[in-house]
Amino acid sequence: MAVEDFWRGLTEPSGPVLGLAVVVGLALAAAVPAAIDDAMLRDRPGRFATDPRDDAAFTTARMLRMDEASTAPAILVLGGSAVREALTSPEALIHEVVERGVRAEVHVVASADQTLYLSDAIFDRAPRGGGMLVLGMGAYRVAPLPHLQQAEADAPRFGVDLPRLREHLAEDGVVAKPWAVGRWASPRLSFLLPRAWHAVGRWGSGDVLEATNWWPYGSPPIAQVVFEDYAAWLRDVPESVVVDQFQAAEALVRRARDAGYDVALLRTPANPTYFPPDVAQAMGALDRRVDEWAKGHGLDWVDPGVGLDIGPRDLIDWCHLNHAEKEAAWTSALADALASRWERL
Amino acid sequence: MSRRFGQLAQATLLGVALAGASWWLASAAFGRLVFRYQGF
Numbered sequence: 075m076a077v078e079d080f081w082r083g084l085t086e087p088s089g090p091v092l093g094l095a096v097v098v099g100l101a102l103a104a105a106v107p108a109a110i111d112d113a114m115l116r117d118r119p120g121r122f123a124t125d126p127r128d129d130a131a132f133t134t135a136r137m138l139r140m141d142e143a144s145t146a147p148a149i150l151v152l153g154g155s156a157v158r159e160a161l162t163s164p165e166a167l168i169h170e171v172v173e174r175g176v177r178a179e180v181h182v183v184a185s186a187d188q189t190l191y192l193s194d195a196i197f198d199r200a201p202r203g204g205g206m207l208v209l210g211m212g213a214y215r216v217a218p219l220p221h222l223q224q225a226e227a228d229a230p231r232f233g234v235d236l237p238r239l240r241e242h243l244a245e246d247g248v249v250a251k252p253w254a255v256g257r258w259a260s261p262r263l264s265f266l267l268p269r270a271w272h273a274v275g276r277w278g279s280g281d282v283l284e285a286t287n288w289w290p291y292g293s294p295p296i297a298q299v300v301f302e303d304y305a306a307w308l309r310d311v312p313e314s315v316v317v318d319q320f321q322a323a324e325a326l327v328r329r330a331r332d333a334g335y336d337v338a339l340l341r342t343p344a345n346p347t348y349f350p351p352d353v354a355q356a357m358g359a360l361d362r363r364v365d366e367w368a369k370g371h372g373l374d375w376v377d378p379g380v381g382l383d384i385g386p387r388d389l390i391d392w393c394h395l396n397h398a399e400k401e402a403a404w405t406s407a408l409a410d411a412l413a414s415r416w417e418r419l
Numbered sequence: 420m421s422r423r424f425g426q427l428a429q430a431t432l433l434g435v436a437l438a439g440a441s442w443w444l445a446s447a448a449f450g451r452l453v454f455r456y457q458g459f
Contacts, residue, residue, distance in 0.1 A: 076421040083425020094430035099437025106442065129459070155459060186459050268450035270442050288459050 106270075107262050112138050115233050115265075120282035122233075122269045129158075132285040133185040134233040134265065136164065137199050140181050145203035148179040149412055150335070152193045153210020156342040157184035159287050159394040160378075162405045170409035176416050178205055186288075189218045190322035192226070195239035197326055204334020206416060208376055209326070211339040211368070213360035214393050216319040217311040219304060223248045233265035242322060289390050291398045296391045298348065305353045316360070320367060327371055336419055339368055341377040343384045343404070348392035357392075376415070378407035 115122065115131075116138035123131040140150075149171065151157065151164075161167050164182035171180045183196050193209060200207075227243050227250040230236070266273075276282070298305070330337050346354050368375065382403050390396040395404065 079421035080425040080428075083422035083427075084429045085425075088426065091426045091430050092433070094427075095433030095437060098430055098434025099441065102434060102438035103441040103445075106438075127459075267446055270446045270450070274442075 107260065107266055110262070110266060112141070112234075116142065118282060120284060121276055122266070122273045123283045123285070124269055124272050126283045126286040127288050128269075128283075128285075129155075129186040129288075130231040130265070131233075131269065133183060133231075136181065136183045137196060137232065137234050140183070140199045140201060143179045143181070143201040145201060146177075146179055147203050147205035148181060148201040149176065149205055149416060150197075150200055150207045151180075151182045151184065151210075151340065151408075151412075152188070152196060152207065153184040153340060153342070154188040154215060155184070155186050155288065156212070156214065156344075156393040156395075157182075157210040157340060158186070159289070159390075159396065160342050160401060160404050161287075161408070162398075162401045163285065163287070166402075167405050167409055170406055171412050174409060174413035176413050178416065180412075184210065187218065187222055189222055189226075190215055190319045190326065191223070191239055191242040192236070194242065194322045194326040194329070195236040197330060198236070198238045199234070200330075200333070200335075202333060205336070206412070206419065207330045207335040207337045208340045208412065209323070209337065210342055211323070211364055212342060212344065212393070213357040213364060216316045216323075216364060217308060217357075217360055218315070218319065220307065220312075220315065224250075230261040230264055233262050235261050246318060287396075287401075289394065289396050291396060293390055293396060295387075295389075298350075301349075301391065305349050308349070308353050308356050311356070311360070316363070323367075324371070327373065336415075338374045338376050338415065340408075341375050341379065342393060343379050343389060343395045343400075345386040345389040345392050347386050348389070376408070376411045378404050378411055380407075382407065 116135050119128075119131045119135035122128075140148075151167070158164070161182070161184065164184065167182055168180045171178075179201055181200070185192075188196075188210075197207070223243055223246060226239060227248045327337050346358070348354075349357065382400060384395065384397075384400055384404070388395055388397040388400050395401055
C-alpha cells in the first residue's frame, strides 16, 4: 500500500509539485556557480577546460595559486603568449627554478593576449612578501590589437575578478556592449557558462586535461596573410595606444617596486623577417622605444635566447617559438637567469 | 505520508532535470557569446 502511494505521488502530475520542481530547479541552477569555489578552479582547471589550449582556464588557476601563496618572497613571471610559447610549460620553468635551489614561491602567469593593463591587474593578486618580477616586454606589448580592450570589457575571460583591469578600461572610456553577458554577470558565471558541459561530461571520468602550448610542434608557419590586419595596424599604431600601454607598464613597475619586488624585463624570441620590411621597421622603432623606456626606468633585460641560435624557422609567426628542443633550452636558460639574479638580490 | 514522499521525489527529480536543462540552454545560448574571444 505504502509503495503504491509513493508511486502515485511520484507519477501523478500536480500543479503544486510542478511549482516546487521549478523552485528546486532554479535554486540548483543558481547554486552551481556558488558551489564551484576557488579551490576547484585552482586545483583542477583540467576539469573545467574546454580543451588543453584553454588558456583562460589554466591562467585562472595560476592566478588563484598566487592567492594561496604565503608571504614568503616570490618570483613572478608575467607576459603574453610569446612567453608562454617560448616555455616548454610554466610548470617546467617552476620545476627548473626550484631545482636550482631557489627558495621562493615561483609563479608564471603568461597568457594569451596579455596586455600591460592585464599584467598590472594580475600583479594585484601577487604575493605581498616582495621578491622578483620578470615582465615579458617588447614592441608587441606596447602595440596590442585594438579590439583587445573592448573584448576584455565585453566578456571577462577569467574566472576571477580583476578590478584593476576594469579601472584601466574605464580610464580609456572602454564600455561593454549592452548585450555583453560579462558586463552584468559575475566573471565566475561567464567563465563557467561555456565550460559547464565540458565539466559535466568529464565529471568522475578521471579525464583531467593538462595545459599545452598552442601550436603542436612541427606545425607549418602561419601564413602572413592571416595577420594582414595586424600588420596594417602595426604600420601606424595610434600613439595613444602606445602611451596607454607604457603608462600601464610604468604603474606596474612602480607598484611592484613599492611592494618590495626587484623588476626586470624579459626578452622573448622574435622573427623580424616575418612581416614586410615597412612593418618590421615600425616594430623595430617600437622596440627601440621600449629599450629607451627600460633604460629610463633603470630596468635590466633578461634574455634567455642569447646563444641559443634561435632563427626565423623556429618561430611559427613573428613572436611565437615552436621548437621542442629550443623551448627546453630557453626554459633552462631562463631558470638559470632567474636563479642567478635571485642570488644577487 | 508515502504519497507526500513520492511527490517530493517527483519535485526533486524534475528540479534536477530543470537545473540541468537550464545550464544546458544557458551554455548553448550564452556560452558561445562569452567564449567568442579567447585570444591565443
